[in-house]
Amino acid sequence: xxxxxxxxxxxxxxxxxxxxxxxxxxxxxxxxxxxxxxxxxxxxxxxxxxxxxxxxxxxxxxxxxxxxxxxxxxxxxxxxxxxxxxxxxxxxxxxxxxxxxxxxxxxxxxxxxxxxxxxxxxxxxxxxxxxxxxxxxxxxxxxxxxxxxxxxxxxxxxxxxxxxxxxxxxxxxxxxxxxxxxxxxxxxxxxxxxxxxxxxxxxxxxxxxxxxxxxxxxxxxxxxxxxxxxxxxxxxxxxxxxxxxxxxxxxxxxxxxxxxxxxxxxxxxxxxxxxxxxxxxxxxxxxxxxxxxxx
Numbered sequence: 457x458x459x460x461x462x463x464x465x466x467x468x469x470x471x472x473x474x475x476x477x478x479x480x481x482x483x484x485x486x487x488x489x490x491x492x493x494x495x496x497x498x499x500x501x502x503x504x505x506x507x508x509x510x511x512x513x514x515x516x517x518x519x520x521x522x523x524x525x526x527x528x529x530x531x532x533x534x535x536x537x538x539x540x541x542x543x544x545x546x547x548x549x550x551x552x553x554x555x556x557x558x559x560x561x562x563x564x565x566x567x568x569x570x571x572x573x574x575x576x577x578x579x580x581x582x583x584x585x586x587x588x589x590x591x592x593x594x595x596x597x598x599x600x601x602x603x604x605x606x607x608x609x610x611x612x613x614x615x616x617x618x619x620x621x622x623x624x625x626x627x628x629x630x631x632x633x634x635x636x637x638x639x640x641x642x643x644x645x646x647x648x649x650x651x652x653x654x655x656x657x658x659x660x661x662x663x664x665x666x667x668x669x670x671x672x673x674x675x676x677x678x679x680x681x682x683x684x685x686x687x688x689x690x691x692x693x694x695x696x697x698x699x700x701x702x703x704x705x706x707x708x709x710x711x712x713x714x715x716x717x718x719x720x721x722x723x724x725x726x727x728x729x730x731x732x733x734x735x736x737x738x739x740x741x742x743x744x745x746x747x748x749x750x751x
Contacts, residue, residue, distance in 0.1 A: 460509030460522065472515060479510040520573050572630030575623075580639045582607060582619075586646035589613050590656075590678040590703055597639055599624065607639055612654070612705025615643040649678065654703040654711030661720040662686055664729075677701045677713055684715060692719040 461468055464478040486503040512522040582597050592611030596604050607619055618640050625635030650657045660675055670688030674681045677698065684696060694717040702711025722729070733739060 458505070458509075460512045463505055463509035464513070466513075470513075475510065475513045479506065479514075482506045483510075517576065572632045573628065574632045575626035575628040575635035577635040578625040578637050580637060581642060582609075582639050583642045583644060584609055584613075585644050586649055586651075587678060589615070589641065589643040590649075590651075597637075599637060600626075605637070609641065610706060612703045612708075613641050613643075614651075615641065617641050648676065651703065654705060654708065656702045656711065656713040657716070658713060659716045659718050660684075661718050662690065664719065664721060667691065667717065667719050675715055678703070686717065690717050690719075692717060 461470070464475065464482065466474060466478055470478075483503065483506060486499050486506060511518065513519055578600060580597055580599070582595060584593060584595060588595070588609060590612065592613075593609045595607050595609055597607050599605055605621065605624060607621065609619065613619075618638055621637040621639065623634040624637035628634050648658055656678055658676065660673070662671075662673065665671070666673060666686050667690045668688065670690070671686050672683050673686055675684040675698070679701070682698065682701070684698065686696075687694075696715045696717070698713040698715065700710045701713035704710035
């Protein structure tokens, strides 16, 4: 069979993307559906040749198999040529035994070199909670074959980022190292916290008296509750900042936490609150919809 690199018109150092692009280009041109009736048989054979060449080079594993087969065939050819040059009866001579011993030892050594290859990487998915991703955690992941391994989830990791476990993937060949286990992190959403880059956002309910008079209220953060000062006269939408209370990813300064206040009335307002609202003269003058006057 012709050299698959030659068939696809590629150099030997072509990457996987170049191999795929060359195959698609040739396959589109040679596909039997695109040929005239008189040219179909010849182009069909060419199409099959291109497809076979692509299958030999389509990824790293296929290339390793092709190179091993190519070198083995070359070794067999050299062996055949050597045997043809040997005089009849030379195989019975002690010197010939030494020559064949050295030759086969060389072939065995070459075979070991050919099949020395790093193991394949293996991919896994690990789901963690929002707070585990924000603060870091130790989790366990089940690898191929049922083996369990602890994974260090670094603080600040984001949804879709990956953790690489060195030499925990597929076994290597011929004494080469194993591949890696690549763990993609999936972060569950939190019912109250929301992340934007290294900042945390939280909507905090406050009562009418806390908003009108001001108060200090316990506020959750990703590292535990803190006391937050609500200014007197606050309203729904008032945004306060807790400096340094965001994500502290490795090698980067911690972000901030932004707290947006939301005024919440009691589910069943009592008589005193209703009476106050009914007799509050300032309320009659206040128009919260003044910005809607143009509609």
